[in-house]
Amino acid sequence: MKTSMLLAQLMLLLLALLAFQKKAIGQNQNYRISGSVSDSVSGKYLDFITINLMTDRNTVIKADYTKTDGSFLFSGLKPLPYEVVIVGVGYKKKVVKADLSKSTELALGNIQMTSETVGLKEVTVSGTKQVIKQEIDRISYDLQADPESKVFSVLDMMRKVPYLSLDADNNIYLKGNADFKILINGKPSSMVERSYKDILRSMPASSIERIEVITTPPAKYDAEGLAGIINIITSKKVDNGINGSVNINERFPFGGPGVGGSVSARLGKWGMTAMAGGSVYNIPETYNTVTRITNSSTPTNLWQNSYNISKSRSGYIGYEVSYEVDTLNLISGQINFNGSKSSGTNAQWSVLNGSGEILQQYGLDNRNSGNGTGMDAALNYQKGFKADKNRLLTFSYRFFRFDNNQDADLAISERINYPLPDYRQLNDQSFSEQTIQVDYVYPYKKLNIEAGLKAIIRDNKSDFQYRQFTENSSDFEVVPGLSNKFANMQNVYGVYNTYQYNLKSWGFKAGARLEQTTMNADFISTESTMKQNYLNVIPSVSISKKFKKHNSGMNLGYSQRIQRPGIYQLNPFVDRSNPNFERTGNPNLRPALVHDFQIGYNRAAKGSLNFSGGGIFFTDLIFPVSVYDPVTNINRISFDNTGTARLFMANLSWNYPFTKRWNMNVNARAAHGKVHGTVNMQPVTNQGIMVQTNVSSGYRFEKNWRINANLNYTGPSINLQGSSNSYLFSSLSVSKDVVKDKLSLSASVNNPFTKFRQNYRYTSGPDFEQTDYRREYFRSFNVSANYKFGKLKDAIKKNKRGIRNDDVQN
Structure with missing residues (x-):
């Protein structure tokens, strides 16, 4: 830590010395x-x-x-x-x-x-540089126009993107919802399918062009993703040459070193883009406590405290290639690999009291590890037509797979009324997917028609084992009743049709998607099966109107979306790493359904303004449900289609240049949510106001110096059975272009006035109340160097249509 602090101080000192260097007076100053x-x-x-x-x-x-x-x-x-x-x-x-x-x-x-005359497809809503753009069904944030992209990772920059927010654990929320899909260059990628946080915090924002938030996904996208789609654009421009960027960074006292970058090349008819990166993310010791009070016929009081340390390593590499056979035929492909490893220790002390005496006591030492690998490969063929080059026919195939293995060794000590022996948990999961897709785009005068067919074949598998230590063998032996093998086959067949019609100041986009889903689940060890079959019709409508005055416009949208449960929610593996709290999936889950209405206004004059409001209505919503068992004194947390909910919200994005050197940006969201559900056969209702606000301001000095400040407030959040506390996040960054448009040095501090964050989560049921408290490191320092090479010219030609599997929850 001392070495890292010294590096930060040296970096800041170097930047300060450069800032105050005397301005050279050359012979060409006149x-x-x-x-x-x-x-x-x-x-x-x-x-x-x-x-x-x-x-x-x-x-x-x-x-x-x-x-x-x-x-x-x-x-x-x-x-x-x-x-x-x-x-x-x-x-x-x-x-x-x-x-x-x-x-x-x-x-x-x-x-x-x-x-x-403002076009219907896109209107700029940034008063100085094109930082934010509003289209008929989405809004985008240009990272290259934000100097802080040289300092932070893609995950850090998500705080500034309209409609997006991050909680204290760096989980992303789109319009307050954690159910969305992330695409890379409009396509699914294994890099963000399994654990997006590991990859996005190792991906330098300087390697990304923009982030699109598709708030009203058209029918060409799969129906899944209750909140919408996040599309990360990395493609670069190059003409018969090479260009790219490399970023090296360090974060401490938590986090670690990271490196990442991208390179693009074009050689005649060949175009290639590669991106790679990796990072170390270490979390020093954190402190947790859990208190649970039950009010059943035999009231109890559970108190637990624990100390945790974790380490993780992650990396990714991706490659795209295209070959332009002629002006009408294009072949392209991609392949991506990613992996991660983690390890951690947890030392826990647990005491259960009742009737004025200790009912149970034990110490728990948990040593856990995990590793995951993922890959995907795709091949696309795009056919144009001489009569109209915007008419396109595309055939696509994609294979995707990831594996995730978890292992935990748990040793019990200082027992009072705790007879169970030491045990091990192993859970090996795998997910594979094959997709075949055909898309057709037919423009006719002011009308643009899109249609397509798609088939997705998925195979989910899990082999979980509970091994118990036996003194006879002095070894861990499998307990059959607590172990199982689970296989889940899911096939999705879809067809869609979309129409977009453009008038002088109006734009209309409407379509529908028909999806048939079949699912077969097989519990191999217990020789039991489960089948589901359902059909969904998913409509979407977007309308835009542009006004000449103030370069303004309005957007109106409606979409219906579904949430199919993922393998983590379906997998019946029971996590017993905390003996008093068991966590498991539910293979009987059904898809949830949502109706999303929204209206927005945007204006670009000296400053820019984007305001939107709307309502979201959920049925069969999938919630984690915690039920207390008074016989075993265990809370069992699983998933269920227990919820209906409604959410009214307002979003604001405002950018204003006070001077040519100083500007400010505000990104805010306010919502009122109300949730109904059933917990342990009793009705439960929870409601409240949720607020997230990000205020950032930057000032550009002479000699290519830039300073930025951010203040982020996240209010309490609510769910079916509880809420969490609010928190305030702040950061200050400084950057300097040492070699203009080539080499830049940056440094930042996050939460300089708060070393630790106090995180509270409150949960209640019909017969219990629970408080989870976690103290974790909050203050951190970042230093980075970013180098760009090559020149940006004509864009590498890529397929305009390709596979987008956005129908499974993250």
């Missing part, structure tokens, strides 16, 4: 370009218009904003020919030649900007 910008119709001078000074169409030398009188000035230039590129929200881009090779000063005069 070469200047000046001008002003105004509206071509009203003649009004325009402020906060982006001005880029370029030596060619790909190299920006300087960038600035017009002042309140519309003027701009570039000085300290070299005697070269330049291009001045002027970009303003709601105006057509303007390019003006500026040749300084023959004079020391060039006045371009008044440059008039022409209004641009």
Whole structure:
């Protein structure tokens, strides 16, 4: 830890020394370009218009904003020919030649900007740079436009994306819901199928172009994902060359070193993109307590405290390749590998009291480990047509698999009324999937038609064993009654049809998806089976209206979604790592259904505003349910289709440039939720207000220095049987471009005033009340270096349609 602190101090000292270095006065300081910008119709001078000074169409030398009188000035230039590129929200881009090779000063005069009719597919809602974009059914956040992408991981940056929030355990929520699907470049990836947190916190945000939040998924996407879809775009642009980026970072006292990056290349008709990374994530000792009070016929009081240490390693590598046979035929493929290993120790002390005496007491030493591997491979063929190159026919195939193995050794000591011997738990899980898909896109004048067929074949398996120590053999032997082998075959067959119609200021998008699901579960050890078969019709509608005034617009959307249970919820493996709390899955779960209504308004003037509200209604909602057994004094936590719920919410995203150097961004959500369900055959209702707010502000100094501050508040959350406490997250970061557009150094501190976070979770049932308290490290320091190489030019051609399996809960 001392070494890491020293590294951080040296990094901050280096950045400080660079900040105060004297400005060199070169021989070319008198070469200047000046001008002003105004509206071509009203003649009004325009402020906060982006001005880029370029030596060619790909190299920006300087960038600035017009002042309140519309003027701009570039000085300290070299005697070269330049291009001045002027970009303003709601105006057509303007390019003006500026040749300084023959004079020391060039006045371009008044440059008039022409209004641009806003397209239906996309409207910029950022007043300075295109940080946020609103489309008919989604909103996107441009990470390359946010300087903090050089400091943080993709997981850290999720806090700033509209509709997204993170809790204290870094779990992502989309519109307050943990059920969503993550795609990479519009496609599923094994990198984020099994454990997205491990991968996203090892993935540098500087390697990502943007994050899309698809709030009203159209019918071409699978029906699963109650809240929507998160699409992470990593693709880069390159023309007959190579470009990429590499990021090296360190986080302490919890976390560890990490490295990641991406590289793209194009050689004639071949295009290739690769990304790789890895990280170490260590959590020093944390402290937990559990208190449970029961009010059955024999009241009891359970008290547990424990100390935990965990270590994990994760890595990923992905590769995409495409070959352009000719202008109408394209072949592409991808392959991804990822893996992780974890280990941990848990020392627990447990005391159960009742009637003024100790009913049970024991000490528990739990040493656990786990490892997982995943891979997926896909092949796509895209056929265009001479009559219309936007007409596309695509055939796709994908194979995906992951394995996850868990092992825990548990030793009992200092027993009072605890007769069970030491034991081991093993749970080996595997998941494989094959997908075949055909998509057809047919544009006709202002109407765009999409249709497709899809078949998904899934195979889930689990082999879980409970081994008990026997003195006769001095070894651990399998207990058949507590062990089983579980196999679950699930097939999904789908067909969809979507229509999008564009008028001058209106856009309409509607479609429906028909899905047939069959499932066969087999408990091999107990020779029992279970079958399910259900049909779902899933509609979706999106409407957009654009207004000329203030470059604004409105969006209206409705979608119906389903949540099929995943293997973790179905698997009947019983986790007995805490003898007083057993956790298991439920193979009898049915899919949950949701109706999602939302309306939004966006505006882009000097600042930007995006506001949306809506309601979400759930039936057969899958909830974890905790039931207390007074005979065994054990709480059994499982999943059940016990819930109906409704959620009314409002989301706000606001960006405002106070000056050309200082801007602020606010991303907020407020919701009122009400949940009904059944716990232990008794009705339960819970409701409350949930709030998440992120405020970030950045200031750009001279010499390519940047400082950013973030403040994030997450209010209490609620579920069927309880709630959790609120918390405040803050961070401060500083970055410096040492070599412009190439090498940057960054440092940050998270929660500088709070070393530990106090996390409370409250749970109750008809006959018990429980409080879980966890104290964990909250303050952390980050240092990173980011290097970019190559030039960005024409985009690698990729299939516009491909497999997106977004129908299984994360």
